[in-house]
Amino acid sequence: MELGDRRPTLEDVAQLARVSRSTVSRVVTGSPRVSPHVRARVERAAGDLGYLPHAAARALAGRRDDTVAVVVVAGEREFAEDPYYGRLVSGVVDAAQEAGVRVRIQRTDEAYLADVPALSGSARFAGTVLVNVPHQLAGEVTFRDPRHMVSLGRSADPIAYANPDNVAGARTATTHLLAAGRSRIGMVAGPSDNSCSTGRALGYQSVLTAAGLRPYVVFADFTAPGAAAAAEGLLHARPDLDALFVASDLMAAGVLQTLAARGIRVPDDVAVVGFDDSVPARCTAPALTTVTHPVEQIAAWATLTSVSGAQPGSARIFPTALVVRGSST
Amino acid sequence: MELGDRRPTLEDVAQLARVSRSTVSRVVTGSPRVSPHVRARVERAAGDLGYLPHAAARALAGRRDDTVAVVVVAGEREFAEDPYYGRLVSGVVDAAQEAGVRVRIQRTDEAYLADVPALSGSARFAGTVLVNVPHQLAGEVTFRDPRHMVSLGRSADPIAYANPDNVAGARTATTHLLAAGRSRIGMVAGPSDNSCSTGRALGYQSVLTAAGLRPYVVFADFTAPGAAAAAEGLLHARPDLDALFVASDLMAAGVLQTLAARGIRVPDDVAVVGFDDSVPARCTAPALTTVTHPVEQIAAWATLTSVSGAQPGSARIFPTALVVRGSST
DNA sequence: GCGCGATATGGGAGCGCTCCCAGAGCAAGA
DNA sequence: TCTTGCTCTGGGAGCGCTCCCATATCGCGC
Structure with a gap:
């Protein structure tokens, strides 16, 4: 097992476990078509080697990406200071974790929205969450199936959107x-x-x-x-x-x-x-x-829905409630 | 040019521009070793086809990733509510944009820090920014060369860190x-x-x-x-x-x-x-x-430094200043 | 005890790109 | 004219994985 300082690959694990690359792949992706005995051996070998799947190779071979892209249209200062965005990011990040996908975040000023596809690395994202993307410009960032995009803050006609009521x-x-x-x-x-x-x-x-x-x-x-x-x-x-x-x-x-x-x-x-x-x-x-209103929940819903696929054009409205404090009584 | 609903690839652009895949690659990566005439033809073909490079294929073939990973150790609520994190994310996101890299964000509770490598997709990130990662656990998230990691909030011995003074x-x-x-x-x-x-x-x-x-x-x-x-x-x-x-x-x-x-x-x-x-x-x-203190600037510095590579163990301290308002006078 | 379907495993192809090397083309010097 | 040394271009190999199909293996009923 001569690895140099190379990271272990499927092939390395396969060799150590004396099975084929395919079998290791089945084990790490959780396919049921592996005998328990072999599975255990492979898991042991993967553990010993500290094997971690290579995300880019997966994305390439599997013709999919496990990343949710978040595109926020907001000024630099607005994005940094408005607590809304902190809560939004938090909701997305936690929902993504739960769903087993990664989060890629991008902010842009409205004027540069057209650059977003080029800047976002152009992968076929598992889902895309658009925040404040103007209606008429949503098409410009459509670098994927609209079924896997959800808009927040502004409705963008052909795609699903979520908002508080x-x-x-x-x-x-x-x-x-x-x-x-x-x-x-x-x-x-x-x-x-x-x-x-x-x-x-x-x-x-x-x-x-x-x-x-x-x-x-x-x-x-x-x-x-x-x-x-x-x-x-x-x-x-x-x-x-x-x-x-x-x-x-x-x-x-x-x-x-x-x-x-x-x-x-x-x-x-x-x-x-x-x-x-x-x-x-x-x-x-x-x-x-x-x-x-439940900003984190709305963001989480948008994240999960963009991944699982939404009815384009559908809308999800979240309830609001009044909290009475000193400024009005 | 039969594409189906397939996205255009280098090869498609090459065919349209009547050059080889390699030449197109040189053009899109900005290599100087292309004659102006051919370059123009390729750029035109790429534009016509709406070609965008496939990030995963690049990462795989080029043995590198253009992503900065941000790992924040904080409670869910703390991350959502403390304006510090909003500013931090904003600083990272904007610096990354400037540097031409993408941002991947992850939050974790301290107890689950050991899971981070598996969750982060294990790519060889261009850089990693660790926020509040405890000293003794920094090693656990070392899924890359320590030269390309910067710690914020807590110093993590073998890697560079930045803090306000x-x-x-x-x-x-x-x-x-x-x-x-x-x-x-x-x-x-x-x-x-x-x-x-x-x-x-x-x-x-x-x-x-x-x-x-x-x-x-x-x-x-x-x-x-x-x-x-x-x-x-x-x-x-x-x-x-x-x-x-x-x-x-x-x-x-x-x-x-x-x-x-x-x-x-x-x-x-x-x-x-x-x-x-x-x-x-x-x-x-x-x-x-x-x-x-300049949270956004510190985050930006950490981002750029993690990408370009830092002296492990080095520290960058940012100046602070007092802002006097009504609560003390 | 033989064939049958079901289940387990192996190996080839190929995702879209970058890297490397070879070869073509060209200018200038001998 | 023939080299020498460049610049520009083409094509092969291969990154690490998933998918698919072929093959091996097993258990079971007749």
Whole structure:
């Protein structure tokens, strides 16, 4: 058994166990068509040699890849700072582990989305999870069967997508503000081309309209400073607001800073409700009332579904719930 | 050119461009030994066919992999919630993009660290970044040349590592509290087996000791609730504390909650300084004084260094700086 | 005791690429 | 004109595996 510093291969294990390469392959892939006696011998030999299958060779010979690709469209700073992405990555990584696949992650700015296929190594991934990939550009990253792609954050027509129930969550949040006696309720939304953001705006608007009140939405960019500036503008245009619904907790943290800087008390003068139930919601003073949704679970579902194959165009909507804290009561 | 729904291969491009496979290979890998005329023809054919190189075949034939593996030892919840990991992932992902390599991410609990090699697909990675991998276990994940591994968060003897200057950062923070007139300064540290945590505790202790004061450290687990509980215990043992240095901002947010619940005013009764300068530091009220360090840059350095190869055992220490906000003044 | 199907094992082909070496083509010097 | 020395191109081998088919082996019923 002359290995040099070469890693052991199937062939080496086969030689040591005195069986053929094929038999070793059957053992390591868990095929049942091996006699227990031979199986044990092979397992022993593999263990002794410290054999580990070569992923690239498998992918090549088996015409498949055991990797889930995650493509996130977001700014560098946004990706680094918004707790949403940390939770998302965590959900994907853990689901993949469970499913026995590896995770490859890529972030890109919208302008460079077309480069993604070339950059991603172009393997035939077991699954692909698209995050915030704009509808019209989803085709550009279709480097695989659409059945094995799932979109998050924006719906991308021909492929499956998953989202929290943004509309219902926003309705609950807005209804809660109404029930707390607020009637001049503004909203700081996220980007207008993101379906999470628009869904939340829609829910908010529908409740206000049904109550005979006038909705007032400003759009920001899912960052705290962006939201702070947007809130500034909103407050300037409508100084009489008594409540603010904000499309993410990170943004809400920015809004709270604007309010504090203006000496506006929360919740006394203005009540604030966020969305996400992420870490910032629990750090602010007062703590944020927010809409909770299972980011990690959504990410896990997307991961597993992309691997097992989804009905293209199907959608999975996850429930939301209101968490009432000090910022609205 | 009969392709079926097969993806185009080098051979297909070669046929269309009327050259050999080798020549196409030279063109796509950017070898200079191709005449401009042929190069142009091949590039055109590749473009027409939408050719993308097959990563697995490359890795197999070229006996190398263009992937950086990231192994994070952290609890599921910790990984999802601590903004540190989001920034870390962001830094790695962007550096890898720049270096033209892909990123594979894995998280594991300490108990399962031994499974990592089997789970990671066992390729010969271009580089490996180990995060919080305990010293004595680093060997277990050595599925590649130690020259191509970089450790973060804990030093792992035979391989290179990078860290913020935890000792200096903690010294600065503690000195700042002293200068602000505080003298009964406690510390809530992270886990005692994490070199970031111990470095911070060391810096704190050295300053207090030099000033003739008695240090008081409790260890927690880098989570907000853990820190809140630890602070509770600390306050119980030393009710006269007038300042608290906390080893991370996320933990400091938990500590602030404990203080608020006990009716202790910040900074009037107790000043608080955190570490990391992450999102929670900017969300609390008052905002946290904290020690800033370039997490994304450290992660990027680790990524690039793991790929290019490091001196095993070498260490790179990144500077820290104090950011003074309301929680300490 | 012979044939039959079922089960276990071996070996060839080939996945798409890179590496290496051989050969073709060309310019310039003897 | 014939070499010498280059640059450019082609083709074979082989990376480590999976798939498929051929063959060996066994047990069982008649």
